[in-house]
Amino acid sequence: MNLHNTLTGRVEALAPEQPPEVRMYVCGPTVYGRAHIGNFRSFVATDLLRRALRYKGWRVKEVMNVTDVDDRIIQLAAKAGKDLRSFTAEHIRSFEEDRATLRMDPPELVPRATEHIPDMIGLVQRLIDRGHTYTADGSVYFKIATFPEYGRLSRLDVAGIRSGARVDTDKYDKEDARDFVLWKAKQDEPEWAQWDAPFGRGRPGWHLECSAMSMKYLGETFDLHCGGVDLIFPHHENEIAQSTCATGKAFVRHWMHVTHLLVDNETMSKSKGNFYTIPDLLERGHRPDAVRYLLSAAHYRKPLNFTWDGLHQAATSIDKVQGFARRLDEVDRDGPALAVVEEAVRMARDAFDRALDEDLNTPEALAAVHELVNEGNRLLAEGALTREGAARLRRQLESMDSVFAVLLPGEDRLSTEEQALLDARQEARRKREFQKADEHRKKLEEMGVILEDTPKGTRWRRKH
RNA sequence: GGCGGCGUAGCCAAGUGGUUAAGGCGGAGGUCUGCAAAACCUCUACUCUCCGGUUCAAGUCCGGACGCCGCCUCCA
Structure with a gap:
């Protein structure tokens, strides 16, 4: 290195x-x-x-x-x-x-x-x-x-x-x-x-x-x-x-x-009011993984400017990767992994390795992660992935995550109340009472839970 | 004053001599969907702060200007 x-x-x-x-x-x-x-x-x-x-x-x-x-x-x-x-x-x-x-x-x-x-x-x-x-x-x-x-x-x-x-x-x-x-x-x-x-x-x-x-x-x-x-x-x-x-x-x-972090293009100081601790960020509802991602997304020798917008961008970027990981787990088609999967993995891994080797170029390594996600999503959308292929992609993502530690979704559960709402919405949908279903979905969203309906059922994730 | 770094699209951010300037966010249109969301497809920098120079070739090297940042005794 x-x-x-x-x-x-x-x-x-x-x-x-x-x-x-x-x-x-x-x-x-x-x-x-x-x-x-x-x-x-x-x-x-x-x-x-x-x-x-x-x-x-x-x-x-x-x-x-x-x-x-x-x-x-x-x-x-x-x-x-x-x-x-x-x-x-x-x-x-x-x-x-x-x-x-x-x-x-x-x-x-x-x-x-x-x-x-x-x-x-x-x-x-x-x-x-x-x-x-x-x-x-x-x-x-x-x-x-x-x-x-x-x-x-x-x-x-x-x-x-x-x-x-x-x-x-x-x-x-x-x-x-x-x-x-x-x-x-x-x-x-x-x-x-x-x-x-x-x-x-x-x-x-x-x-x-x-x-x-x-x-x-x-x-x-x-x-x-x-x-x-x-x-x-x-x-x-x-x-x-x-x-x-x-x-x-x-x-x-x-x-x-x-190199030092800037906040809103200024040096941090208590008098400027741009002095933040980790608990400060969490209290404002920001996710720890987004903070880590943001801090990883610029090269360590370049100035990095911390902004709220940047933190939101980081959270959205992570959602894309984590969402991909989640969808990989839903693949249930049998058959061998495709050669294109192997090729995508190889390309992404090579780029990832090269980036880290060259002065810990984490932004470029993250670009390689996104390339893998993009190619994987494409295959997912085509329905071209088998269980084996999905597992291959998942393993590659896990390997990359051993460095970044933010690429995979964490364990999370719905509260009883949230689960009840979700169940009620499913029932309403089954009866094609869409207005009622939409009300439940809106309520859940207000509680920070986003629903995604798929042919195989409804999945949920937390809003940040 | 001395030393060092940075200036790339609306925003974030790679690239440091040579194919069409990565990737992310955002935006526009489309596919899918009960509606959404997510995902996918298409588009979104003829150009890299500016001015000179070197070179067959420069965002990339050199000189200068402008702007921003850091260090120069206890701050990561």
């Missing part, structure tokens, strides 16, 4: 060091509040990637960290009168809930920063021993001057950082504006946000956890590191610096970064 590598700026083969295993690390959530759909664009993109890798036959070992200690968390927890653990617990739970709602596979490991303080201390110690640090006001800083490669990932002119638009804070006494803190000396913060270390009581700097936990679980050099574009600088740049300097080895072979 070819994937864009931020390190080189090119699309290149993702070549795991120990095939067939791909060891990937994803910068996970900072658990101080509910994640928003912008966050989930990144997470869905990395989920699509891990699913695509598995589809290709790789074994994936994914580590996604949970940042459960940082300035905002400490502040908000203290304000809420809670300690770190109980404050973050609820946000971790809501993140897991949203992750499941969006049908993301859980990573193999989800380590928390606060459970890896000793690992982080160890890492700082190694950096101290190797002479990459200095201490000021009790805090330990990474000295960027000791790492000539600094700035390679972000292609930032290191000198430019000094004269940049907002290098404000010298809260701490840094020798160089680019230096970053590894270990923050204790301030007037709650006891539960402090740990003892050989170099003094305090807490880890933000970048440290990702280096410590990724190397602990994936090895000092691993295959793939993913996150939102905003993390390129300084977060990932700093991770590279501290990891490389601590081990003397290359840190990560391949870096993948997901």
Whole structure:
């Protein structure tokens, strides 16, 4: 599989060091509040990637960290009168809930920063021993001057950082504006946000956890590191610096970064009122699979603009695919599968595979899904499908769905009331009392149930 | 100011040197249907923000303009 590598700026083969295993690390959530759909664009993109890798036959070992200690968390927890653990617990739970709602596979490991303080201390110690640090006001800083490669990932002119638009804070006494803190000396913060270390009581700097936990679980050099574009600088740049300097080895072979989501063509922010969480969308009656589809329907390195219209379009697109899957199950003709079925499957699968192989081109892969659906619908309309042929198409769709996770209809049932209405309508139709039948159908529609009459009976689906 | 990205039909969105510019949504007409819905068929960008250039050939490469977005110390 070819994937864009931020390190080189090119699309290149993702070549795991120990095939067939791909060891990937994803910068996970900072658990101080509910994640928003912008966050989930990144997470869905990395989920699509891990699913695509598995589809290709790789074994994936994914580590996604949970940042459960940082300035905002400490502040908000203290304000809420809670300690770190109980404050973050609820946000971790809501993140897991949203992750499941969006049908993301859980990573193999989800380590928390606060459970890896000793690992982080160890890492700082190694950096101290190797002479990459200095201490000021009790805090330990990474000295960027000791790492000539600094700035390679972000292609930032290191000198430019000094004269940049907002290098404000010298809260701490840094020798160089680019230096970053590894270990923050204790301030007037709650006891539960402090740990003892050989170099003094305090807490880890933000970048440290990702280096410590990724190397602990994936090895000092691993295959793939993913996150939102905003993390390129300084977060990932700093991770590279501290990891490389601590081990003397290359840190990560391949870096993948997901472009930010826009909402109504603007950056999301609470003040603009375009800041949405998954529960926000569900409350407005939107389906989770439509949200996932929308987030999958643009290439991960292109800007994606989230709009209500886009969400509706996504829902309609999904209905077409899911409706096809449902109708496949109704085929009951005997006989062998047609050669055209095999041909349609082969064409769609080839296009699908090519698309995923080329930098995770999910929009093009979805186009291949729709080609399969179109051809299948054509055969369905001609009555040309046998049970065997339908099963073949269904299997292909299932295979594609192992990546997208929205192509097949979910289990659903009518309520007793809905079922009663449906039965009453059927009875009315049998008696050719069409006006009455139409009333029942209208009522059901108002309840969100759409009916489709076919020669073989009436089927129903939920409106979104 | 520095660095990076984007600009393709009414909307969403692929395509990055060479057959008729994918796919989805929407729209128009038709088939089917008690009526619908779904599905199917036909149509819906002589053209890729604009202006130059390179080339036998450019949406695709180069230069410039305009517009939008992101990053430049803790935001996915």
